Amino acid sequence: MNLKQLSHMLSLSQTTVSRALNGYPEVNEETRRRVMDAAKRHGYRPNPSARRLATGKTGMIGYVLPTGTSVDIDPHFVEFLSGLGDYARSHELDLVLSPADADDQETTYRRIVANRQVDAVYISSPRPADRRVALVNTLGIPFIVHGRSEGFDFDYPFTDIDNEGAFHEAARLLVQLGHRRLALINGDDRETFAIHRERGVRRALAASGLTLGERHVCSVVMTEENGYRATRRLLEQSDAPTAIACSSLIMALGVVRAVRDLGLTIPGDLSLIAHDDVFPWLKPENFSVPLSTTRSSIRLAGARVAERLAARISGLEEGARGEVWPVDLVVRGSVAGAPG
Amino acid sequence: MNLKQLSHMLSLSQTTVSRALNGYPEVNEETRRRVMDAAKRHGYRPNPSARRLATGKTGMIGYVLPTGTSVDIDPHFVEFLSGLGDYARSHELDLVLSPADADDQETTYRRIVANRQVDAVYISSPRPADRRVALVNTLGIPFIVHGRSEGFDFDYPFTDIDNEGAFHEAARLLVQLGHRRLALINGDDRETFAIHRERGVRRALAASGLTLGERHVCSVVMTEENGYRATRRLLEQSDAPTAIACSSLIMALGVVRAVRDLGLTIPGDLSLIAHDDVFPWLKPENFSVPLSTTRSSIRLAGARVAERLAARISGLEEGARGEVWPVDLVVRGSVAGAPG
DNA sequence: AGAGTCTTCCAAAGCGCTTTGGCTTTCCTG
């Protein structure tokens, strides 16, 4: 059942039927009702391909997915996706993932924009002066950055959490508890979030005349194994830290294992605070010693990004407003006063 | 730059240019070269929307993503996606995720098929007599099931691992080691994979005249917390098992924690074998006691599904061939002879 | 040389929708 058939059936022109269906004003309400009725009754659904060709709108939002045999998709992604999908569903938006060589995403961005394959895109895990941000900005497609990039001469719309503030708070608490040697087990420090977190820790330390030693900060891919290794390395050096801030719950698993392997205890020998993105399958309160965390639901962020994308597509949102969400510090059993 | 302009520029008809570009035989090789050349030089790229409208082909594969505020996407999904994306990239295929109410996916399947939004779909986490499988089968869109459904009067193409065989092997090993009371901490037993795993365990036990007690099998959503709870329940009952087979590494984290909380040890008091889908961020060899596993890369499965989908789209694959991959049993420190 | 067969190309008809520009009709105003 297509427009032609439907309009013929109603003895109306395609124009009128199309307008009636799309809510244009120049059609009699009585007629509109008739049309709507018939459309529903015959289960008419406009062919999206045709509509796309005519309007250029696709009803899809895009994401360029970095891939490669040695490229792992971050497990956070799936939670973000949950939120995104949940919102998208209620607005009849689909999400198209365009896999790209991790080292050449630019080509793919250009392609999906040139081809008008999506109405908007989002960018995640941005780095300072991220080329992708600059690119989509010049390409002129609506977009939202999840996270932040820095060092551009233009503004852009983003949704981020206050990573610096969160880790500042966490470090401040540890310092207040008497810790003098803090360590940071961070994610990839080429990404902005990691930079911000380190900045937060440094700022808190500086406020008390302390510093974050060169050897007290690790930047690694966020796996359990890397958490373990980093912790071993940290705790086996001469000026071992008495407290650790850790960028992910997954790495925290490794931290806990390492501490145990070394015959130490949390929080007796080491205080630990980790960032919790709120996974349904791994909760900080369920660690053998309940974990203190800086907490921010990445799923909510996904929903928010979808919401903003939808708003930008429909022209409800404009400009380059960036929003930064505060992060909760949740204190549990894994922190205590510095030993000794 | 569109076809019209390009053909005008070459003083050829659109027909000829189109054919030259798409490799049709009825065009002079000399002409083809000229066309190809000009296309490349001017960066001509056919408009996919237009092509879609004309051919019906989209170059996309679809997945209906169950969502809802209380619906969590399985973390396995992201690994599967890695593999899928990796293959898709090399074949210029995009993946479209259509979020759907978890309780009504049918509408969405119908929509994406009716709208010709994708060339093929895949289905994951199937249940016995899964309605989605029956649906896409009748809708006539190419598809592959990742996993298996059962109880249909038709065949369908799937890629699955030998869950039954894997857990049969695991249980057999445990029995050989003298264990008499096994327990199974399984995933949602409405899904086929869980049913097969249970079947495998039962078969192994039966071969030695043993059975899997009612209270020795748990079916839960695969989270760390549920692994913990299940283990506590199992180990605190009178006829506590001496060995556990566990359906996921994430739950195994909870198992290990519960065992520790109870002051017991692995493998001294309890042997443990878990299924490992091969996450880059959590490895069985890195558990405090290296974990024995049944091992099968879900990422490889993703790549394979993508490959088969591509083959079906292009007509290279037909029929309803199902394939079942063997699963490796990897023995590590977490298993030992039964205590006592 | 005439008939038949390829080869190579083209004009035009879709695909199904939106949108422009215009044409009636109706309804007010003064």
Place this chain on the structure above:
DNA sequence: CAGGAAAGCCAAAGCGCTTTGGAAGACTCT
């Protein structure tokens, strides 16, 4: 009641590609 505005509808022109049904010319064969 003439004149103008507003309402309601339509025909047709795109959007950019593929594909059908020829047609013209070159080539082969008898």
